[in-house]
Amino acid sequence: MAIDVNEVYKTVLLILNKEQRGYITPDEFNKTGTQVQLEIFEKYFEDLNQNLRVRQDETEYADRVKNVDDKISIFKTQGVCTFDSARKLFTTPSDVHRIGTVIYKDSIEVERVQRNDLLYLKLSPLTKPSTSFPVYSYQDKLTTTPDPKIYVEPTTIQSDISTTYIRKPNNVRFGFTTGSLGQYLYDNNIYTATGLPVVDNYLFQSLTTNFVATANEPTSITFSGLTVASNGVVYEGNGTGIKFTLTMAVDGTIIGINVQSPGSGFAVGDTITFNSTIFQAGGGSGGGTNAVVTISATSIYSGTPFGSTQFEIDNTDQTETVLNILKYSGIVIRDPQIIQSAQQMAMTEDQNEKS
Secondary structure, three states: OOEOHHHHHHHHHHHHHHOOOOOOOHHHHHHHHHHHHHHHHHHHHHHHHHHHOOOOOOOOOOOHHHHHHHHHHOOEEEEEOEEEOOOOEEEOOOOEEEEEEEEEOOOEEEEEOOHHHHHHHOOOOOOOOOOOOOEEEEEOOOOOOOOOEEEEEOOOOOOOEEEEEEEOOOOOEOOEEEOOOOOEEEOOOEOOOOOOOOOOOOHHHHEEEOOOOOOOOEOOOEEEEEOOOOOOEEEEOOOEEEEEEEEEOOOOOEEEEEEEEEEEOOOOOOEEEEOHHHHEOOOOOOOOOOEEEEOOHHHOHHHOOOOEEOEOOOHHHHHHHHHHHHHHHHHHHOOHHHHHHHHHHHHHHHHHHHO
16 A cells, blocks of 8 residues: 555655744655655665565564565566567566566566576587577666667577566655645646646646637537547547546637546647537637647646655555655755754664564
């Protein structure tokens, strides 16, 4: 179970404000929260390694190996590796953080070897890699070729390679709208980087061409459940999955566009065109001007403060998360006392967990 980003942010603010130590903005919180999540996430693997070396309690809920493995389990996944014929290698899924088992045809484990070992394996007919006993060498990300690479032997294998792996946690995001007093109001809608914000009438701001006002009434005041594939809607782009409601005035112009489902894959320059003959009664005689929404950088979630992403680490680590964010908050606010107090409390909790 994930940790509620809003609850953590409010707790951090409460402690800082109570002690009159300063204030941390959502942007500062998101950056420090992401860093803290990564630190705790990486510590899972060290904790698992440490606990595997000691005798465990056999009670149902106190087995530390099982408990740490449960924390890691949310990040376990698998995916298909793609063969790159130009480079003669397989590329792993883009979100690989730690690679697990490489599998051939869903049934044969591909053994991992070092490059120098592969040279010796090829020297003997008995150890030479085959389709029954394939091997691979692994090369991680580089700046020029950022995808991790798998070199499989024998080279005749050019498909049917998959891998289990650990993915990296998503960046933490406290999304917000701004209240009438300038305060930050938590936005609990799920952040989708290439989706369109689910914020009241926000997409209406991207309407670059409205219908021409006519004496004719619109064919309907409210068009709900519209998608980019609806009748009278022409979309140019690669976005999918959006659902929205179009609201019309009595003169046939658009006064509201509310997104209910953000979709994904939208990009700057995409256009959504509404046909006047479908949405305006007598639209053709009223000038025939189609309404157009043009997607800009601020039309997409990634260009706004809207939408939230929860902490993905286990909820049993909420206390440690708050303490470590306070530690980094002391750096932001330049208060060494916060840093020292939070560090000491975090270290005490960590020692208690391992004792």
